[in-house]
Amino acid sequence: MNDSDLELSVRRAVAETAAIHVSQVQKSQVLRDHLGLDSIDLMELIFLLERQFQIKLKRSDFIEVLGKNPGQATVSEVTELVRGKLG
Amino acid sequence: MRKRVVVSTSLRNAGVEPHLLDVDELPRKYPIMETSEYLQLDGYHFAAPTSLSVGSGLVLSEGTEAETTELTQETVEPKQLKIMAKPDRLLTQAALAAVKQAGLTDSDLKTDTGIYVTTGYQTGFGEFALPAARSFTRGSDTQDSELETNYWADFAKAVTESVNPRFLFASIDSPLFHVSKALGIQGPSVIMSPSAAQWFQVLRAAWRDLKDGKVRFALLCATAEMRSTLSRLQNARMNPSELRTPVDTATCMVLRKGTAPGRIARISLRRTRHPHSNFGELGSVPELNADAGPVTPSLAILLSLKNSGAKEIHLTRIDHDGALAVQVSRR
Amino acid sequence: MRQRVAITGLGIVSAIGNCVNEFADSLFAPKAGIHPITLFNTKGFPVKSAAEIRNFGPFTYPDRKVAYAARAITEAIAQSFGENGVPREKVTVLSLGLKHNFVSFPEMVSANFITIGPDECAQQISKAAGIQASPWIYTAACTASTVAIGTAARAVADGEIDVAIAGGTSSCVSPEWLLTYALMGALNTDANCAAETACRPFDRNRTGMILGEGAGFLILERESSARARNAPVLARICGFGSSLDAYHVSDPCPDGAGALSAMNAALKDARINPEDLSAINAHATGTLKNDSAEAAAIRRLLDGVSHETPVFATKPFTGHLLAASGAVETIAVVSCLTQQKLHPTLNLVDVASDCKLNHVLKNRHLPLRYILKNSFGFGGQNACMVLEKGDSLDE
Numbered sequence: 015m016n017d018s019d020l021e022l023s024v025r026r027a028v029a030e031t032a033a034i035h036v037s038q039v040q041k042s043q044v045l046r047d048h049l050g051l052d053s054i055d056l057m058e059l060i061f062l063l064e065r066q067f068q069i070k071l072k073r074s075d076f077i078e079v080l081g082k083n084p085g086q087a088t089v090s091e092v093t094e095l096v097r098g099k100l101g
Numbered sequence: 102m103r104k105r106v107v108v109s110t111s112l113r114n115a116g117v118e119p120h121l122l123d124v125d126e127l128p129r130k131y132p133i134m135e136t137s138e139y140l141q142l143d144g145y146h147f148a149a150p151t152s153l154s155v156g157s158g159l160v161l162s163e164g165t166e167a168e169t170t171e172l173t174q175e176t177v178e179p180k181q182l183k184i185m186a187k188p189d190r191l192l193t194q195a196a197l198a199a200v201k202q203a204g205l206t207d208s209d210l211k212t213d214t215g216i217y218v219t220t221g222y223q224t225g226f227g228e229f230a231l232p233a234a235r236s237f238t239r240g241s242d243t244q245d246s247e248l249e250t251n252y253w254a255d256f257a258k259a260v261t262e263s264v265n266p267r268f269l270f271a272s273i274d275s276p277l278f279h280v281s282k283a284l285g286i287q288g289p290s291v292i293m294s295p296s297a298a299q300w301f302q303v304l305r306a307a308w309r310d311l312k313d314g315k316v317r318f319a320l321l322c323a324t325a326e327m328r329s330t331l332s333r334l335q336n337a338r339m340n341p342s343e344l345r346t347p348v349d350t351a352t353c354m355v356l357r358k359g360t361a362p363g364r365i366a367r368i369s370l371r372r373t374r375h376p377h378s379n380f381g382e383l384g385s386v387p388e389l390n391a392d393a394g395p396v397t398p399s400l401a402i403l404l405s406l407k408n409s410g411a412k413e414i415h416l417t418r419i420d421h422d423g424a425l426a427v428q429v430s431r432r
Numbered sequence: 433m434r435q436r437v438a439i440t441g442l443g444i445v446s447a448i449g450n451c452v453n454e455f456a457d458s459l460f461a462p463k464a465g466i467h468p469i470t471l472f473n474t475k476g477f478p479v480k481s482a483a484e485i486r487n488f489g490p491f492t493y494p495d496r497k498v499a500y501a502a503r504a505i506t507e508a509i510a511q512s513f514g515e516n517g518v519p520r521e522k523v524t525v526l527s528l529g530l531k532h533n534f535v536s537f538p539e540m541v542s543a544n545f546i547t548i549g550p551d552e553c554a555q556q557i558s559k560a561a562g563i564q565a566s567p568w569i570y571t572a573a574c575t576a577s578t579v580a581i582g583t584a585a586r587a588v589a590d591g592e593i594d595v596a597i598a599g600g601t602s603s604c605v606s607p608e609w610l611l612t613y614a615l616m617g618a619l620n621t622d623a624n625c626a627a628e629t630a631c632r633p634f635d636r637n638r639t640g641m642i643l644g645e646g647a648g649f650l651i652l653e654r655e656s657s658a659r660a661r662n663a664p665v666l667a668r669i670c671g672f673g674s675s676l677d678a679y680h681v682s683d684p685c686p687d688g689a690g691a692l693s694a695m696n697a698a699l700k701d702a703r704i705n706p707e708d709l710s711a712i713n714a715h716a717t718g719t720l721k722n723d724s725a726e727a728a729a730i731r732r733l734l735d736g737v738s739h740e741t742p743v744f745a746t747k748p749f750t751g752h753l754l755a756a757s758g759a760v761e762t763i764a765v766v767s768c769l770t771q772q773k774l775h776p777t778l779n780l781v782d783v784a785s786d787c788k789l790n791h792v793l794k795n796r797h798l799p800l801r802y803i804l805k806n807s808f809g810f811g812g813q814n815a816c817m818v819l820e821k822g823d824s825l826d827e
Contacts, residue, residue, distance in 0.1 A: 181681075184681060211678075216676070220571065222549050250473055250475055251475065251476060252473070253472055253473060253474065253475075253476070253477045253607045254475055254476025254477055255476075256607060256611070257476065257477050257478060257607075257611050258476075260611055260615070261611075261615065264615070266615050266616065269612060269615055269616050270616070270681045270682060270810070272573075272810070273531075273550075273571045274571050274572055274573050274809075274810075274811055274813070275681065275811060277572075277676075277811055277813070278676075278681050278810075278811030278812060278813075281676040281677075281678045281811070281812065282678050282679070282680075282681075282812075284678075285678050286676060286678055287675055287676050287677070287678050287690060287693065288675065288676065289673070289674040289675060289676075289697070290572070290674060290675075290676055290813065291570070291572070291579065291583065291674075292570065292571055292572045292813075293568065293569055293570055293571065294550050294551075294569060294571040295549050295550050295551055295569070295571075296551050298551075298566075298567075299568075299569060302566075302568050305592075306583060309583075309586060309587070309590070313586075315697075335549050372592075374523045374592070374593070420566045421524075421525075421564060421565055421566040422523050422524065422525050422565070422566040422593055423523065
C-alpha cells in the first residue's frame with residue numbers, strides 16, 4: 015500500500031468513527047480536541063484499524079511509540095503508528 | 102351509543118381459560134382501596150405495525166406499513182445515532198414526536214420531566230455478536246484437554262476481532278439513555294423489563310412521581326424488537342402459543358397530573374390491593390398476546406385512540422398484588 | 433417518604449460470605465473476596481481476577497443467580513417472619529434488579545439454545561424461594577437493585593403494598609460478561625496486578641473494575657407494622673432519589689452534576705441536610721472516570737458544610753455485582769449501622785489528587801445515624817438512598 019492510500023484509509027477510519035465526511039478529517043487534527051473522539055470512538059478506531067490493516071494495535075502502542083494517549087494523537091501520528099506496524 | 106374498547110390482561114401463570122371480563126365488574130369483585138387518580142395525556146407517538154391482535158380475536162389495525170423509523174442527523178447527534186440499535190431508534194423517534202405534540206419546552210424537559218420505560222428482550226450486542234458466535238465453531242463438548250485450555254482465549258480472540266465495540270452499548274437499558282440524551286432530560290427514571298406486566302408497573306411508577314410532585318411531566322415509554330433473533334428464540338421457548346406476528350415497535354405517551362382532560366385524553370387509574378391468596382377467585386381474564394411484548398398495552402391504547410373512534414378505552418391488569426384499571430377517555 | 437420504612441430482614445450471598453453474619457465479619461476482619469478466577473481457564477483471556485462465590489453447594493438451576501437469589505431471599509424472610517414465611521394476607525412484591533443474562537456463545541450456535549430472560553429468571557427465583565409475589569423487575573444497569581429497593585420502599589411507605597422483598601442478583605462472572613466489560617474498557621485487565629489489590633477505588637493507580645457475583649435482599653415493611661408484630665427493625669429507609677446525566681452512554685458527567693442531583697433528591701426525600709449525614713457509602717467502582725466524578729459530586733454536596741463526613745466503599749471486598757451491587761452494598765451499610773462502625777475502603781494506598789475525601793482506611797467506630805448509599809450506572813443513571821440506624825443490638 016503506498017503512502018497516500020495508507021493516509022486516506024486512516025482518514026476514512028477516523029471519519030467513520032467521528033461520524034463525519036472524510037473531507038473534514040485533516041492530518042493535523044488531534045483526535046479528541048479537534049475531532050471530538052471520546053472513549054468509545056477511540057475503541058472503535060482501534061478496532062477498525064486492526065481490521066483494515068490486519069495489525070494488532072493497543073492503547074499502550076500509542077504511549078510507547080508516540081508518548082501520548084490515543085485521544086491526544088493527531089491523524090498523521092496515527093498514520094505513522096499504522097505504517098510502523100505494517101513494517 | 103359510546104364505543105368502548107375493553108381489554109383485560111392477567112398473569113399468564115394463572116393458567117385459566119380466557120373469557121372476556123367487563124372491567125366494570127372489577128369493583129364488585131374486589132374492594133377499591135383507592136379511587137381514581139387522574140392523568141392528562143398531552144401527546145403520544147408510536148411506531149405502528151401493520152396490525153396487532155389484542156384479546157380474544159379483537160384486531161386493531163393501522164393502515165400503513167411502518168416497520169421502522171429513521172432518525173436523521175438533524176434530530177440526533179451523529180455519534181449518538183451511530184451507537185443506536187433498533188429499539189433505541191424507535192423509542193427516540195417516538196419520544197421526540199410525542200414531546201413535540203405535547204408542546205414541552207427545553208426547560209420543562211431538563212428539570213421537570215421523568216422517563217418511565219419498559220423494554221423487551223433487547224440485547225443489541227447479542228445480535229451483532231451472532232456472526233462472531235457462528236464463526237466460532239468449536240463447541241463446548243470438546244474432549245481434548247489441550248484444546249480446552251485455550252478455549253476461552255480463542256473465544257476472546259474471535260469476539261474481539263469480529264465485534265465493533267460501539268455495539269457493546271446497545272443494551273436492555275440503552276433506550277433510556279438515548280431518550281434522555283436526545284431530549285436533555287435529567288430527572289428521575291425507572292426502567293423495567295421485559296413484558297406487558299412491567300408496562301403497568303412503570304405506569305404506576307410514573308403516577309407515583311407525578312402525584313408526589315417529583316416531576317411535572319412523565320414520558321411513559323415502551324420499546325421492543327420482538328423480531329430480533331434472540332427475542333424470537335426466547336419467545337418461542339417461553340410463549341410458543343402466543344407469538345403470532347411479532348412486531349418491532351415503540352410508544353411514548355406524555356403525561357401530567359390533573360383531573361381536566363389533557364390535549365388528547367384523560368386517563369384515570371383505579372387500583373385495588375389484593376393479596377395473592379385470593380388470586381384463585383379472580384375468575385378468567387383474556388391475555389394480551391405477546392406480539393409487541395411490553396409495548397402491547399400502550400399500543401392497544403394508542404391504536405384504539407387513533408383508529409377505532411372509541412370514546413373510552415379500558416385496560417386492566419390483574420397481578421399478585423392487586424388490579425390496576427386504566428381508563429382512557431378521549432377529549 | 434411519608435412513613436418510615438423498616439428493614440426487618442436481610443439475606444446475602446457474596447464472595448465474602450454466604451449469609452449476613454459471615455458477610456459482616458469479613459467486612460470488619462477485613463477479609464476481601466477477590467481472587468484469581470477459578471470458574472474457567474483464563475489462559476490467554478484478558479481478565480484474570482473476580483469475586484467468585486465459594487462454598488455454595490450444588491446448583492439446581494443452570495443460571496447461578498437464581499440460586500443466589502433464592503438463598504438470600506430465604507435468609508431474609510426467615511429473619512423477618514420466621515419459619516412460617518410471609519403471611520398470605522400481606523400484599524407482597526418481589527422487587528428486584530437484574531442484568532439481562534448474556535447468551536453464552538457456544539449455546540448460540542447450538543441447536544439447544546438456552547437463555548433466560550428477566551421474567552423467566554424472576555419466575556424461577558420465586559419458585560426456588562417458595563414465594564408468591566408480583567415481580568417488579570428493574571433493568572437499570574448498575575443502579576437496578578438500588579432502584580428496586582428505593583421504589584419498593586416508596587410503595588410500602590404509601591401503603592400501596594404491605595411487604596417488599598427487595599434487592600438484586602447477579603452471576604456475571606462468566607467469560608462472556610467478563611469479555612464484554614473488558615472490551616468496554618471498564619475492567620482492570622492488568623495481568624501483573626495481584627488479585628487481592630486489583631480493585632482500588634479512589635487510588636491514583638486504579639485501572640478499572642473487578643466483577644463479582646452474588647445476591648442481596650431486604651424485607652421492607654412499614655415500621656408501624658413491624659413494631660406491631662415485634663419484628664426487628666434493623667435499619668430504616670428514609671429517602672430515595674434518582675436522576676439522569678443526559679451526557680454519555682458510558683462515561684459519567686465529569687463534574688458529578690447528575691450524581692449530585694440524585695444525592696440531593698435522596699436527602700430531600702429523607703428531609704435531612706448534608707450535615708446530618710454520618711457517612712457516605714460510595715459507588716466507587718475503581719474506574720478512573722466514575723471515582724473522579726463521584727468524588728467531585730461528594731465534595732460539592734459537602735461544600736461549605738462538612739468535608740469531614742467519612743466516605744467508604746464496599747467493592748474491594750465484593751467486586752462489582754452490577755445490577756446487584758446496590759443491594760449487597762446496602763446490606764454492608766446496614767451492617768455498619770447495626771454495629772456502629774464503618775468498614776474500610778481496601779487497597780487505597782495513594783489517594784488520587786482529584787479524589788480527596790475523608791476516606792475510611794481502617795475500621796472506624798463512631799456514632800452513626802444516617803448513611804447515604806450511592807449507585808451510578810451506564811447511560812448516566814444515578815440512584816441514591818438514605819438509610820437510618822434502626823434498633824441497637826442492646827434494645
